[in-house]
Amino acid sequence: MAGDQLTAEPLARPSRGRVALRVLAIYLAARLVTTLFLFVAAELSGFQSRMGADADLGDTVVAWDGAWYWLVAFSGYPNPLPLTDAGQVAENAWAFLPLYPYLSQAVALPFGGQWGTGALIVSLVAGYGASVALYGLLRLRLDQSATLWAVAFFASGPLAALFQVGYAEALNLFWLFCALWCVARRRYGWLYVLIPLMAFTRPGVLAFALFLGLFGVWRWVRRAREPLRAPEVVHIVALGLLSVVAGFAWQLIAGWVTGEPGAYLSTELAWRRNWVAGDPSFAPFEPFLAGISFWFETMWHLPLALGYVLVGAGVLVIGAALAFLPQVRRLGVEIRLWSASYLVYLLLVFFPQSSIFRLLVPLSPLWGAFAVPRSRVWRVGVLVACLIGQWWWIYNMYALGSSSWQVP
Structure with a gap:
């Protein structure tokens, strides 16, 4: 089918430099809007807010998880694991992977070692890189107009503040979009570098392992239409195995350093105690099912069956x-x-709460589907909805950030 084939030679393809400049113009315009939103949110921040009553733009960079990433860069990872008064593993830095905080610290060195400055630069640059990579990925299938609109939706989306705060998402999206482009173009060599980079930036590389498995099955089924040669089979299998190993590597490192085999899992479960009573455990799908019970029965007083x-x-x-x-x-x-x-990965491991909005950001290539309709009214309407959603998220997570559903 035409929709399943790569665009062979798109007509009138602009030069790479021109594309980079067009994407940069879109990205900078979006960043100006986000800066305004964050400034207003900081001004509206009160005593009940996570940032406090005297917040400024700098506070938005190191708020929430940004503080944990700063802690990693400042003091590394705890050994032994910290414990609560009840003897349970407490929230600690092992939940946060090392590449983003240490890279931010290195970038901060010429700026007096101010980690927040380094984190802001890394997020901004990575966000631009992700925008360019997304353009390259979507341009394989869409015309130039639709691709640029999709980039605008991405750069201005409801979670676009992540390109300007101390979170690892922007850097991870850059690796991810580059990796998806490599798979789409059957250029597997770079994936041997990109997969470990993803694995030590943000959790989720096990989802990429599942993706490679499904992609391998699809290539086998379609081998009559697109020849499947032995080197490609070797790459897909090897990269799938690499993704699995990389996906569990941080858990093994945490266990080896602390002497506690379940150190990473215990650390992740420590956060769930903020939502549910008792000592939570983990099994595939169990967190998501527990989340349905929490929201429908405990919070909303609705029947569990309805959930x-x-x-x-x-x-x-x-x-x-x-x-x-x-x-x-x-x-x-x-x-x-x-x-x-x-999405299957999230169903397997995630306890649904307000962070779900942030965790859905790796689905950003789907912005291309919103850009396909050629109606300018539709596209402008989607962009306006993105900006409204962005302000709603920033206002709740940064200006307010004081209730159970206002955690980014």
Whole structure:
């Protein structure tokens, strides 16, 4: 089918320099808007806010997880693990992977070692790199106009503040989009570098392992239309195994350093005690099911069965959209398989709470589906909705940030 084939030779393709400048113009305009939003949020921050009553733009960089990344750069990882008064593993830095905080610290050296300055620079530059990489990925399937609009949605989206705060998402998105482009172009060599970089930037590389497995099956099924040669089979299998090893590497490192084999998992579960009573455990799908129970029964006082029905219906609708919606099919099988793999990963390991908005950012290639319709009214409407969503998120997470659903 035409929608499953790479665009062979797009007509009138602009030079790489011109593309980089166009994306830069979009990105800088979006960053100005986000800066304004963050400035207003800092001004509105009160005594109940996480940032306090005298917050400024600098505080937004190191707020929330930014403080943990700063702690990693400043003092490393704890050994032994800190414990609560009840003897349980407390929240600690092992939940945060090392590449982003240490890279930010290195970048900060010419600026007096101010970690927040380094983190801001890394996030800004990585966000621009991610925008360029997203353009390259989507341009394989979409025309130039739709691709630029998709980049505008991405750069201005509801979670676009992540390009200006001390979070590792922007850097991880850069690696991810480059990796997806490599798979789409069958250029597997760079993945041997990109996969470890992803693994030590943000959790989630196990979703990429699942994606490579599904992609390998798809390539085998389609081998009559696109020849599947032995070197490609070797690459897909080797990279899948590398993704699995890299996905568990940090857990093994945490266990080796602390002498506690379950150090990383115990650290992650420490955060869930903020939401549920008792000593939580982990099994595949258990966190997500526990989250449904928490929100529907405990918080909203609704029947648990209703939660299961609504979530199940949502999964079916999303699955159908990825499989059958023409605008999504237009993006190609690689983006669709990645999106499905990442959503399965979240269902397997994530306890749903307000951070779900941030954790959905790796699905950003799907912005291309919103850009496919050629109606200018539609595209402008989507952009306006992105900006409204961005202000809503910034206002709640930074200006307020004082209740259970206002945690980025």
